[in-house]
Amino acid sequence: METLIDKLLVEQSNLQTPVAQFSKIHDNHELRTDLYKHLIPLEKPAKGEQYTFQVELDKCTGCKACLVACHTLNGLDEDEAWRDVGLLEGGDDAPGFQQTVTTACHHCLEPECMHGCPVGAYEKEPDTGIVRHLDDQCIGCEYCILKCPYDAPKYSHKRGIVRKCDMCHQRLTEGEAPACVQACPTEAISIIKINTATLRIENNFLPGAPTPEITLPTTRYVGRDVPASIKAADQSQLTLQPAHWPLAFMLVLTQIGLGVSIAALFTSTTHAVMGALIFNAGMVAATLHLGQPLKAWRFFLGLKTSWLSREILAFSLLAPIPLLLAALPFLPEFPLKDLVSFASKISLIPLAALAIFTSAMIYHDTRRVLWNLRTSLPNFFLTATAASILFISPDIFVITILALIALETTFLLPAKQTSWSPHQHSARLRIHPLAHVTFFRLFSAFLTIPGAFVSPWATLPILVISELCSRHLFFTSVQAPKMPGGLN
Structure with a gap:
């Protein structure tokens, strides 16, 4: 005689949870790689090109999943963050405008952090354009923080050095997406290749952000037109800078x-x-x-x-x-x-x-x-x-x-x-x-x-x-x- 417990066990063995379904697809080699491989280039940049972040503003919800993923994967200190999420608001035209913005190092064409470093603790990779910080060379003077108009380098009090986003270059080398790209639930962040000569001519950037003329940032913000009169939500906040x-x-x-x-x-x-x-x-x-x-x-x-x-x-x-x-x-x-x-x-x-x-x-x-x-x-x-x-x-x-x-x-x-x-x-x-x-x-x-x-x-x-x-x-x-x- 079949008992209730026997029936439940049979039902449980046939239950297809999302994890079980995904595991079955994976075992059968039916992964739809075309759905996620477009988030990173499949080939390295050619001469005159470099990697850069692309942010689709109409997809960014401000959920900070990118921030959490970056913090976790890179093992950052509790008070350390290489990626930030901010807010643009206002605009002179009605109706009112509001836009969340995710941002990290822009891997600029003319990185002021690198130019200002007294000990050569920065390098811009010639083949990828990624601006990397060399932790073992850093003396912790924080001058790169003062030089960067985008607040990308962050000082680690625990280590006595500065650190920053390196676009998870070790993951890109293996064909894997950076942490922020992989974690974004709406696929608002991706890595693309950009022509550096074109960027120097166009010199376009996000309205409401610091001028791009100093460093020529490469990050592309697309997907939604942002009014030129937009401003950062925290622009008027009276925040004291470090006393040094x-x-x-x-x-x-x-x-x-x-x-x-x-x-x-x-x-x-x-x-x-x-x-x-x-x-x-x-x-x-x-x-x-x-x-x-x-x-x-x-x-x-x-x-x-x-x-x-x-x-x-x-x-x-x-x-x-x-x-x-x-x-x-x-x-x-x-x-x-x-x-x-x-x-x-x-x-x-x-x-x-x-x-x-x-x-x-x-x-x-x-x-x-x-x-x-x-x-x-x-x-x-x-x-x-x-x-x-x-x-x-x-x-x-x-x-x-x-x-x-x-x-x-x-x-x-x-x-x-x-x-x-x-x-x-x-x-x-x-x-x-x-x-x-x-x-x-x-x-x-x-x-x-x-x-x-x-x-x-x-x-x-x-x-x-x-x-x-x-x-x-x-x-x-x-x-x-x-x-x-x-x-x-």
């Missing part, structure tokens, strides 16, 4: 140290000793910014394209001069001592000017509006000038401080603008979330004016604090270009 305290201390202490060393040419040995101490404290602070400082000796690899490499070279040439000026008066007589002293004195000012210029060019070369040469270069030179003039002429020092205050005030004026701009964005940051820093910057600067006439040595620490506030504003209030965000 080691860099802030490096800039202030080296500039003030050089200023005091220059003052020593006209005053006393005491100023030379103090200038050397302050300058070298700034040099030490600079190393604290590096995730892998022991690898920084390879800086010469980037001299052809990287202003960071050039700054390291300039400061390396300059570094012995303040020490010599401080030490020579205490050394016994030796042959050519007078010649060494004379050479040190006449080389200090031009080498200091060159070093400060390279510091300004580092930030100017990132194309961030607030860091352009017209504002950063006077700011840096006035800091060194103020430290020098403080011990020579209090009257001229007052003029220098007033110039610094005037320069700082000009950064606040665009806050009155009604339309968004990088200057207006930075001004709003300084007035609202950074109001206390802005106030203390201006207050301490004014405080140095009477102090210069009372005691220059007592005024020097106030000047250091005031300039540190200025550099904090310099780093945290800059408007950093990036791909659209705002989708939480």
Whole structure:
């Protein structure tokens, strides 16, 4: 007699679940490979071509499956993401427009991350066009993050290096789709081959994203017309940028140290000793910014394209001069001592000017509006000038401080603008979330004016604090270009 359990067992053995059905098809070699192979090219790029991402906007739902797959397959840290999903919205024409956008590294034709790296930790594969980061070469300076207008490189605090999307090149080599391509449920992401010469001519990119003129990004956004007046959903969010305290201390202490060393040419040995101490404290602070400082000796690899490499070279040439000026008066007589002293004195000012210029060019070369040469270069030179003039002429020092205050005030004026701009964005940051820093910057600067006439040595620490506030504003209030965000 057949029991109920026997009937259920028979029914269960005949039950065809989706997994069982797929397994049967797989065993019978009936896979429809034509349904998924179109997501990646079957042949490598020809000469004049490269791989690139193609995103069909009308298929992107913002589900973030691509983000999760990228994070999982590449074993990223908990707070690390090589792919992001953002939101475009607005447009001047009715009806209202909204579009989710998935984005990763664009594997640009002219990758600024590669050009800016001081140690050659990036390479653009000649046969595929993929921009790869070489983890074992990276010193963790994060300059590529500042150089990339799309926020593609990400810093790994755990490893002390930068990492980024490499288009899962090892999977492409084996004929497998990258993680994001494979995971997208609507097949919104694919890998295609693109003609690089055509891209240079067309130079089209996603409206609402940073300008493509700097790096010539290759990612193609297709499938839906996006209004030219569209904007990123998070464009007006007042988000502070990283403070980069080691860099802030490096800039202030080296500039003030050089200023005091220059003052020593006209005053006393005491100023030379103090200038050397302050300058070298700034040099030490600079190393604290590096995730892998022991690898920084390879800086010469980037001299052809990287202003960071050039700054390291300039400061390396300059570094012995303040020490010599401080030490020579205490050394016994030796042959050519007078010649060494004379050479040190006449080389200090031009080498200091060159070093400060390279510091300004580092930030100017990132194309961030607030860091352009017209504002950063006077700011840096006035800091060194103020430290020098403080011990020579209090009257001229007052003029220098007033110039610094005037320069700082000009950064606040665009806050009155009604339309968004990088200057207006930075001004709003300084007035609202950074109001206390802005106030203390201006207050301490004014405080140095009477102090210069009372005691220059007592005024020097106030000047250091005031300039540190200025550099904090310099780093945290800059408007950093990036791909659209705002989708939480």
